[in-house]
Amino acid sequence: MRKIFGLAFLGFLAWMVLILVLWLVLRAFNFATSFWTMAGALSSALTGASIAVAGFVAYRELSEAENDRREAEKSRHIDIADRLFNELNLQENIKARKWVYKSMPADPKIWQANPTPEGAEAIKRVLNSLDRVSFLTQEGWISDDVVMPWMHPMIAKSWEKLGTYVRYEREQRKEPYFYFYAEQVANRCRNWRIKHGYDEPTHWIDKGI
Numbered sequence: 001m002r003k004i005f006g007l008a009f010l011g012f013l014a015w016m017v018l019i020l021v022l023w024l025v026l027r028a029f030n031f032a033t034s035f036w037t038m039a040g041a042l043s044s045a046l047t048g049a050s051i052a053v054a055g056f057v058a059y060r061e062l063s064e065a066e067n068d069r070r071e072a073e074k075s076r077h078i079d080i081a082d083r084l085f086n087e088l089n090l091q092e093n094i095k096a097r098k099w100v101y102k103s104m105p106a107d108p109k110i111w112q113a114n115p116t117p118e119g120a121e122a123i124k125r126v127l128n129s130l131d132r133v134s135f136l137t138q139e140g141w142i143s144d145d146v147v148m149p150w151m152h153p154m155i156a157k158s159w160e161k162l163g164t165y166v167r168y169e170r171e172q173r174k175e176p177y178f179y180f181y182a183e184q185v186a187n188r189c190r191n192w193r194i195k196h197g198y199d200e201p202t203h204w205i206d207k208g209i
Contacts, residue, residue, distance in 0.1 A: 076141070080137070096122040097158060099119060103119060104161045107164075126162060130179070131181050148188075156190065159186035
């Protein structure tokens, strides 16, 4: 603290000496003015200039910080979108979704009565994929308006086939949190589709890519 006060005092003293020298020079040229009047005027001008410079510097720093924030956000969005694309387009996940779309019965009791290893693996893979999508798109990380335009068909169709099964399994297991986040992203998808006019019944076909 003493060091700060000492530096402040030395700065004030240097400023007053500078004004005194300037005042003496002006007097030598017959410029008549009071020392204290000139000191007050110059100090006021310096204060105003300092405030203006400080304001400009603060504005530049805030602008740069905002630009950095936007660039970081853009980079994060690109990274998340890339990870989502890779997640949904893994060949294993595409194959699993095809099985779910074509072979998953509407009644989960029918599936439980005659399960198959291939089907169990496909169901688990699709639900795990939805869980991961839910994690990557959680609030504050990326807007649904950025990713839902290309993700919503896969999410909506997957949950249309598996939603009833998940709810049935919860009751059987007594685990209300069973694939909770998969359902969460499915609900967000449904809300987004309703908002944008895409909430139409799915037209299932037997053959397709």
